[in-house]
Amino acid sequence: MLLQRIPAYAPLTRAMLFAINTLPKPLIRPFLMKFLITTLGPDRGVYEQGAILVNKYGERFADELDNPNRFVAKQPDGVAYIVFDHRFAQKFSRWPHLISTAPGVAFAYVDDYRMARPDLFHVGQSLSHLAARAGFSDQRLKVAISTANAGRPDEGKLAMPPFYALGPIKLWVMVAPVGLAVNTRFEVLNDANQPIPGLYAAGNAGQAGFTVTGHGHGLGWAFTSGRLAARSAAEDLHKTRTERHPRREAANSPA
Secondary structure: OOHHHOOOOHHHHHHHHHHHHHOOHHHHHHHHHHHHHHHOOOOHHHHHOOOEEEOOOOOEOOOOOOOOHHHHOOOHHHEEEEEEEHHHHHHOOOOOOOOEEEOOOEEEOHHHHHHHOHHHEEEEOOHHHHHHHHOOOHHHHHHHHHHHHOOOOHHHOOOOOOEEEEEEEEOOOOOOOOOOOEOOOOEEEOOOOOEEEEEEOOHHHHOOOOOOOOOOHHHHHHHHHHHHHHHHHHHHHHHHHHHHOHHHHHHHOOO
16 A cells, blocks of 8 residues: 555654644544554454454465464465454444454454455455455355354354455564563573673563563553663662762762
8 A cells, every 4th residue: 555655754753643643533543544454463352253264265274263373374375364244244343342453543343444445355245256356266265154154153153245354464473572581670580590780671572481462561561661670770770889989879868
């Protein structure tokens, strides 16, 4: 899309920030959605409510509730599509059922993808029609839907036309939440599990192997861990200065 090709340019960024803060949300939201929903991952609820993932041929390739993202890159051309029916589309047109979230702007529903990214939105009045529109194999898509529907209650089956597909979806590794091992003071630990003097870590760099899930949770961790790491660094710096210049530090201390 043309919007995604706009280079990073400080004056333009400032103008966009001014518009975001001053223009009415109904006016600015559709514009922002063109940027945001392209980089958002589907909410787990999408799969819990029955949508399935297929590859470019219409083949289902993973259990959608078992971290299917790791298999996307292994599919032909490294892409996948989210497939669902009209019953699903109706449910995911309003709160609390959302396709994805755009932090600070709004939740993204089916119609947001329909209007903001028509290039990613495919609809067909039958499975054969959808297959033709999205480029799937008609037979493989029907097998994928039939397999998904097996054992589901009637209200959970993908059976109500029209049928939809969102994609192609590509897997992007935004962050690798492994981080350095730290103690409760956010001091980085060495191989012997001992603090490395003067070295601290926070945010993604100090996650010590655990994963922060959910939109916004990573920001909370970044703010909190950064503050605590800075406090530890300040305490250690004050301690070092006091040991080196006890009289000077005593004179600078408040009465």
